[in-house]
Amino acid sequence: MAIVDFSVSFCLLVFLLGLTRATDLNETAQGACEDLKNIRGGATILPSTAGYLELSTENWSSTAWATPICIFQPSHASDLKQAVGILVKSKVSFAIRSGGHSPSPLAANSNDGVLIDLSGLNQTFYDAASQVVTIGAGLRWQDVYHYLDQFKVTVVGGRVLDVGVGGLLLGSGLSYLSDLYGMACDNVVNYEVILADGSIVNANASSHTDLFWGLKGGANNFGIVASFTLRTYPIHQVWGGIKSYSTDDVPALLEALMKYQSSPNKDPYANLMLQPFANNRSIGAVLNLVYLKPEVSPAAFQPFYSIPTTSDSTKLQTLTEMMSGQMVPGISRWDWFATSFKPTSALYKKIWSIATSTPELLKIQDIMSGTLVLGFQPISSSLVEAGVARGGNALGLSRVNQTWLVLDVGWSNAKDDFSAHSATGSILNKIVSETKSSGKALPYIFMNDASWDQKVIESYGHVQVTKLKLARQRYDPSLVFTRLVRGGFKLPES
Numbered sequence: 001m002a003i004v005d006f007s008v009s010f011c012l013l014v015f016l017l018g019l020t021r022a023t024d025l026n027e028t029a030q031g032a033c034e035d036l037k038n039i040r041g042g043a044t045i046l047p048s049t050a051g052y053l054e055l056s057t058e059n060w061s062s063t064a065w066a067t068p069i070c071i072f073q074p075s076h077a078s079d080l081k082q083a084v085g086i087l088v089k090s091k092v093s094f095a096i097r098s099g100g101h102s103p104s105p106l107a108a109n110s111n112d113g114v115l116i117d118l119s120g121l122n123q124t125f126y127d128a129a130s131q132v133v134t135i136g137a138g139l140r141w142q143d144v145y146h147y148l149d150q151f152k153v154t155v156v157g158g159r160v161l162d163v164g165v166g167g168l169l170l171g172s173g174l175s176y177l178s179d180l181y182g183m184a185c186d187n188v189v190n191y192e193v194i195l196a197d198g199s200i201v202n203a204n205a206s207s208h209t210d211l212f213w214g215l216k217g218g219a220n221n222f223g224i225v226a227s228f229t230l231r232t233y234p235i236h237q238v239w240g241g242i243k244s245y246s247t248d249d250v251p252a253l254l255e256a257l258m259k260y261q262s263s264p265n266k267d268p269y270a271n272l273m274l275q276p277f278a279n280n281r282s283i284g285a286v287l288n289l290v291y292l293k294p295e296v297s298p299a300a301f302q303p304f305y306s307i308p309t310t311s312d313s314t315k316l317q318t319l320t321e322m323m324s325g326q327m328v329p330g331i332s333r334w335d336w337f338a339t340s341f342k343p344t345s346a347l348y349k350k351i352w353s354i355a356t357s358t359p360e361l362l363k364i365q366d367i368m369s370g371t372l373v374l375g376f377q378p379i380s381s382s383l384v385e386a387g388v389a390r391g392g393n394a395l396g397l398s399r400v401n402q403t404w405l406v407l408d409v410g411w412s413n414a415k416d417d418f419s420a421h422s423a424t425g426s427i428l429n430k431i432v433s434e435t436k437s438s439g440k441a442l443p444y445i446f447m448n449d450a451s452w453d454q455k456v457i458e459s460y461g462h463v464q465v466t467k468l469k470l471a472r473q474r475y476d477p478s479l480v481f482t483r484l485v486r487g488g489f490k491l492p493e494s
């Protein structure tokens with residue numbers, strides 16, 4: 001993992017190359033913006049137009065703010081088809097944005113090209129007969145859940161309401177329903193995709209099946225998805241909420257987590273995420289838990305019940321209500337790092353000890369608002385099996401019970417971006433050394449929790465990467481979505 005070998009000379013080189021390219025590109029980009037204005041259904045927003053500032057800084061983390069030459073907003077897939085034609089022909093780089101919740105700089109924004117903002121692709125259509133819903137790629141999960149609530153069904157989607165559907169589904173997507181039904185992408189039955197040649201295709205189990213498989217984890221490497229059709233499930237009333245704990249109880253919580261995960265028949269209706277804050281005792285540890293049936297204090301969470309809480313919002317409510325109660329700290333800049341492993345009590349102890357005693361934590365504390373949060377996400381082998389049962393995905397997951405750990409780092413000022421990134425990357429490396437030396441490491445890196453320099457797609461494994469490359473050769477032989485769309489997690493070129 002190349003998290004810490006971020007060499008200064010390499011950055012400088014990339015920066016200089018970027019400068020020389022930007023001056024040429026930017027005239028062409030302005031020309032392309034003029035052409036985009038002629039697309040009837042779409043809107044083209046220039047730096048001088050109202051709304052530009054709001055859109056170029058529209059995001060969850062200000063690490064993702066940028067200054068695109070223009071912003072194009074399609075209203076229909078046909079507008080996108082024309083836009084892709086113009087951008088590819090003029091070789092203008094572009095970025096694709098759904099909900100703008102990736103904190104990776106330029107994953108969904110651009111400084112020398114065009115930003116395609118999908119927020120106008122906002123249709124919703126529930127087909128009760130086939131129990132699927134078709135959703136536009138610019139929606140947020142809150143739009144989808146609120147729409148589906150009237151039918152008392154839901155989808156395998158994001159756990160936080162303002163996240164976009166596009167990035168989450170193309171990065172696979174971890175949901176409160178995942179132990180039952182697999183990753184969010186495992187529940188996509190159709191992708192409507194604009195390819196590099198400007199054609200619009202359906203990728204599903206009977207048409208363009210290699211593309212269908214590749215989009216389940218393949219991010220923005222194949223095309224722009226205009227809409228997704230997802231399976232729905234009749235889950236509505238649940239029991240859940242947030243329990244908070246003192247930092248002193250983190251060791252007990254990690255013991256409880258281990259018991260919860262290793263109970264002989266882990267109940268797939270029970271789902272949780274445990275987030276201890278490494279350096280904020282006033283927050284302590286946060287446990288999001290949900291039982292996907294209207295049953296108060298189910299047995300599955302038994303190991304946690306004896307640990308004293310500092311606050312507790314668990315109650316019977318709808319799943320959407322439960323998710324609307326998620327708290328996110330108000331910090332302006334974020335980065336995060338992912339790893340996965342087979343859990344043991346000893347490893348959990350070790351990880352907490354690394355996170356709280358390593359010298360890098362002091363570096364994070366020295367940064368304004370510097371905050372390190374660990375996220376322990378238990379993943380049952382049933383999640384992996386549910387994915388296989390639905391046709392499989394590109395992720396290369398091991399069929400074992402596992403934990404996906406995310407290290408979230410938040411801070412305030414742009415001048416600290418490098419320090420926050422490198423300190424957290426270094427903590428992750430120490431944790432990975434520990435999981436490796438204890439023989440419990442797993443190769444998988446969860447894209448939606450990964451930092452921009454983690455080798456996410458490589459982590460799926462050689463066989464998967466080879467298959468993804470074959471699909472790319474077929475659908476994007478000139479590598480438009482690898483090269484012209486620079487942002488996001490890339491399928492390696494060779």
Ligand SMILES: Cc1cc2nc3c(=O)[nH]c(=O)nc-3n(C[C@H](O)[C@H](O)[C@H](O)COP(=O)(O)OP(=O)(O)OC[C@H]3O[C@@H](n4cnc5c(N)ncnc54)[C@H](O)[C@@H]3O)c2cc1C
Pocket residue numbers: 060095096097098099100101102103107108118137157158159160163164165166167168169170171172173174175219220223224225226328448449487488489
């Ligand atoms: C508060 C918060 C909570 C989160 N909770 C979860 C969670 O519960 N589960 C989970 O799995 N992840 C979660 N995430 C991570 C989230 O899934 C990723 O950050 C994801 O990239 C966000 O999607 P987006 O559409 O909002 O992002 P964007 O920044 O708009 O897009 C992310 C990437 O996807 C590409 N992309 C987006 N839409 C398309 C499209 N239609 N076609 C082609 N490429 C596209 C973009 O080019 C970009 O590279 C969370 C993130 C945050 C900030």
Ligand SMILES: *[C@@H]1O[C@H](CO)[C@@H](O)[C@H](O)[C@H]1NC(C)=O
Pocket residue numbers: 019022023026047068069
């Ligand atoms: C074009 O690029 C130059 C040099 O990078 C920059 O100064 C200028 O602001 C850019 N123009 C626009 C419209 O972004």
Ligand SMILES: *[C@@H]1O[C@H](CO)[C@@H](O)[C@H](O)[C@H]1NC(C)=O
Pocket residue numbers: 075119120121122
């Ligand atoms: C969908 O987006 C369009 C264009 O931004 C907007 O006019 C419309 O109100 C939106 N529809 C819904 C249901 O949000």
Ligand SMILES: *[C@@H]1O[C@H](CO)[C@@H](O)[C@H](O)[C@H]1NC(C)=O
Pocket residue numbers: 189190201202203204205206207229
């Ligand atoms: C799959 O794609 C084909 C070809 O476009 C289409 O006719 C069919 O309806 C699609 N299936 C689903 C489930 O969307």
Ligand SMILES: *[C@@H]1O[C@H](CO)[C@@H](O)[C@H](O)[C@H]1NC(C)=O
Pocket residue numbers: 261262263264265266267380381399400401
């Ligand atoms: C995962 O744990 C469950 C019990 O919670 C067990 O039934 C299952 O066999 C385990 N999976 C594997 C692959 O060991």
Ligand SMILES: *[C@@H]1O[C@H](CO)[C@@H](O)[C@H](O)[C@H]1NC(C)=O
Pocket residue numbers: 279280281282283329330369370371
């Ligand atoms: C801890 O979090 C609280 C609530 O977000 C915040 O007000 C406080 O400043 C944080 N403390 C530190 C030391 O970062």
Ligand SMILES: CC(=O)N[C@H]1CO[C@H](CO)[C@@H](O)[C@@H]1O
Pocket residue numbers: 057058059060332
């Ligand atoms: C639309 C949106 O979410 N915009 C937000 C972008 O970030 C700034 C700063 O955090 C917020 O003020 C905006 O609301």
